[in-house]
Amino acid sequence: MVKIDALFKDTSWIGQKVIVKGWVRTFRANRFIALNDGSSLQSLQCVVDFETLEENLLKKINTGAAVAINGKLVESQGKGQSVEIQVEELMVLGEADPDQYPIQPKKHSFEFLREQAHLRVRTNTFGAVMRVRSALAFAVHQFFRTEGFYYVNTPIITGSDAEGAGEMFRVTTLPAQQPPTTAEGNVDYKEDFFGKETNLTVSGQLEAETFALGLGNVYTFGPTFRAENSNTTRHLAEFWMIEPEMAFYDLNDNMDLAEVFIKYVLQYLLEHCDSDLQFLNQRLEQEEKTKPQAERSEMGLVEKIQFVVSNKFQRTSYTEAIEILKNSKPNKKKKFKFPVEEWGIDLQSEHERYLVEKHYKCPVILFDYPAKIKAFYMRLNDDQKTVRAMDILFPGIGEMVGGSQREERLSVLEERMAKQGIDPEELDWYLDLRRFGTAPHSGFGLGFERLVQFSTGMGNIRDVIPFPRTPQNASF
Ligand code: 4AD
Ligand code: MG
Numbered sequence: 001m002v003k004i005d006a007l008f009k010d011t012s013w014i015g016q017k018v019i020v021k022g023w024v025r026t027f028r029a030n031r032f033i034a035l036n037d038g039s040s041l042q043s044l045q046c047v048v049d050f051e052t053l054e055e056n057l058l059k060k061i062n063t064g065a066a067v068a069i070n071g072k073l074v075e076s077q078g079k080g081q082s083v084e085i086q087v088e089e090l091m092v093l094g095e096a097d098p099d100q101y102p103i104q105p106k107k108h109s110f111e112f113l114r115e116q117a118h119l120r121v122r123t124n125t126f127g128a129v130m131r132v133r134s135a136l137a138f139a140v141h142q143f144f145r146t147e148g149f150y151y152v153n154t155p156i157i158t159g160s161d162a163e164g165a166g167e168m169f170r171v172t173t174l175p176a177q178q179p180p181t182t183a184e185g186n187v188d189y190k191e192d193f194f195g196k197e198t199n200l201t202v203s204g205q206l207e208a209e210t211f212a213l214g215l216g217n218v219y220t221f222g223p224t225f226r227a228e229n230s231n232t233t234r235h236l237a238e239f240w241m242i243e244p245e246m247a248f249y250d251l252n253d254n255m256d257l258a259e260v261f262i263k264y265v266l267q268y269l270l271e272h273c274d275s276d277l278q279f280l281n282q283r284l285e286q287e288e289k290t291k292p293q294a295e296r297s298e299m300g301l302v303e304k305i306q307f308v309v310s311n312k313f314q315r316t317s318y319t320e321a322i323e324i325l326k327n328s329k330p331n332k333k334k335k336f337k338f339p340v341e342e343w344g345i346d347l348q349s350e351h352e353r354y355l356v357e358k359h360y361k362c363p364v365i366l367f368d369y370p371a372k373i374k375a376f377y378m379r380l381n382d383d384q385k386t387v388r389a390m391d392i393l394f395p396g397i398g399e400m401v402g403g404s405q406r407e408e409r410l411s412v413l414e415e416r417m418a419k420q421g422i423d424p425e426e427l428d429w430y431l432d433l434r435r436f437g438t439a440p441h442s443g444f445g446l447g448f449e450r451l452v453q454f455s456t457g458m459g460n461i462r463d464v465i466p467f468p469r470t471p472q473n474a475s476f
Pocket of ligand 1: 237
């Protein structure tokens with residue numbers, strides 16, 4: 001058996017007898033099967049001589065059926081493909097009743113396909129998106145491996161509830177009805193599986209820090225969970241995050257790494273996923289045409305990726321960004337839902353979009369945010385007001401990366417924790433890192449699905465993960 005992709009790429013197959021197996025995309029004129037096996041966007045044309053096939057068998061060659069085909073690969077006479085198979089033998093491995101199979105060769109809405117998430121990967125769009133996703137994941141590992149980073153697996157069930165990155169999902173084996181209670185009437189987690197309250201992790205960062213301060217440069221790439229009721233096109237309750245953590249890096253080193261990293265994985269796509277990207281490019285172009293002129297993107301998908309790869313990201317401090325926003329047209333004309341009046345506010349996505357899409361027109365790294373709106377572990381600046389945080393904002397996506405230099409000074413960290421009401425007992429192990437051999441270190445988190453979204457031009461984050469988990473939805 002040979003993969004269809006190889007037949008397209010390697011001309012030495014021409015003239016040879018081959019066996020291919022895949023799923024029927026279309027069957028035209030009782031003669032032309034478009035066969036797809038997932039190895040490439042393009043389906044392989046298989047030409048059957050219907051006079052030699054039994055009527056009974058012909059009826060089973062429907063869209064969605066799994067078939068095995070034996071035949072000779074020849075140069076194609078028709079338009080649209082370089083090679084085709086002259087079918088000598090055909091076996092239907094699995095039928096797909098045309099009255100019931102939901103994925104017919106016509107345009108289906110993404111909403112409909114989300115309900116068919118177990119079958120949608122058999123469409124051109126989802127096939128392309130999932131191949132790109134896989135290529136990106138590989139490029140992530142390749143980048144870090146090349147740079148001398150170690151891959152670490154941080155826990156998915158966490159016993160510390162102080163990470164502060166978002167609402168958590170509780171993990172428990174206690175009965176939902178009438179769980180054991182303490183004398184005060186609270187749920188008694190001492191009786192629970194772990195003897196304490198546990199949750200699904202919102203980030204592997206704190207544990208990754210322990211590894212950085214021993215192995216040097218490390219990264220995690222794993223599932224992350226947030227129980228926020230955010231029904232947006234950019235939020236999932238379960239998503240994958242890439243979190244590098246580097247000993248002896250300051251914030252500038254951190255920003256440099258993030259920029260080089262993003263460019264590397266996007267460049268990898270340009271070099272390895274050309275036909276999928278071209279297809280997604282066209283898909284996006286079609287979609288853009290349905291939008292009003294003012295909302296259309298100025299660049300195509302591939303152009304956008306090339307642009308990001310070859311241009312420097314704009315680096316701007318939070319303070320500078322606030323000035324730009326304060327003096328911006330939409331702010332003065334009261335077009336922002338959240339007007340920008342004073343230093344210290346948390347930036348809303350409308351503000352981020354303005355900076356990235358209207359003002360700078362390129363990815364932007366914002367740094368030195370007010371301490372009040374950022375996590376306790378970010379390093380306090382000498383102004384005592386801002387912390388060494390950085391967010392990378394992308395056109396059409398918003399926040400792609402969140403990171404910081406970490407507070408390595410024990411007393412400052414303790415003070416910040418106290419201010420944010422975090423129990424030092426809970427994070428005693430984290431404080432140990434500052435007690436024994438503390439060192440400047442930094443890291444960031446990149447939301448993998450947001451990266452896939454940017455790379456594929458898909459409008460909704462639910463369409464770049466195999467089985468999306470969002471509020472009120474955990475099918476499959
Ligand atoms: O900014 P966040 O919350 O940062 C952290 O969790 C840090 N502990 C990371 C670190 O420094 N190691 O999340 C990081 C990124 C965001 O920039 C965004 O891309 C993505 O994770 N993200 C989400 N992606 C999809 N759905 C969600 N609900 C997300 N929340 C965050
Ligand atoms: Mg963030």
